[in-house]
Amino acid sequence: MSSFDRFRSARRAAVLMLAAGLSLAGVSAGAQTIVPPPPPAAPDQGVAPSEPSLDSIDPGAARRAPPSADRAVKSALPENPAAELDPLFEQLATAKTPMESHPLEQRILRIITTSGSATVDLLMEWADRAIAAKNYPAALDLLDDAVALKPDFAEAYNRRATVYYLIDDYTRSIGDIRRTLALEPRHFGALTGLGAILAEIEETERARDIYRRALAIAPQLKSVQEALDKLDERAAGRGI
Incomplete structure (x- = not known):
């Protein structure tokens, strides 16, 4: 596998994690490893519940969920999610370290993915x-x-x-x-995905602009900074 293919694979993995809004609980100041959240613990009933197969999933069953369930979810959300997001994004934009930005990213993701x-x-x-x-x-x-x-x-x-x-x-x-x-x-996951697509279709300047937008919102996204650095290097190489 070429270095470009390895870079593309790593970028696709990072995009999937960010865009899907998965937990960044595995991000550390050094390793910057992104891991998905652990599965919930099984009820203490002696036998772990089995996961339903994808073939058994019935979207119609979800639509028939009782209205009380929707009310319960709504009650768990902030009364005004937009008002809560504004200060979180303001703090995220000025975060100086991954350790500082991590809890802000988590709170933002919890709101925008619910x-x-x-x-x-x-x-x-x-x-x-x-x-x-x-x-x-x-x-x-x-x-x-x-x-x-x-x-x-x-x-x-x-x-x-x-x-x-x-x-x-x-x-x-x-x-x-x-x-x-x-x-x-301000959805930094969506911006990351857009930047990756533009880079892959050789819209390099537009990709660089999008990555910069994402970093202006969440400056500690290491995978985005690395993708931007690689595009900057490629652009500088063409200018020689």
């Missing part, structure tokens, strides 16, 4: 499982339902953009990224 609807959150969870299993058609079906049920939920578009990116459908991915950013212009 829809306020138990039904939509369940569809998103199932979509994540489908993505992990590389069952991209199933993931797209689930995310289509999430978007239809809550068209103002930015993360549903962003997650669908991630799937389109993974199957190299860049046109649809960019379309969903635009929808994400129209709803939440």
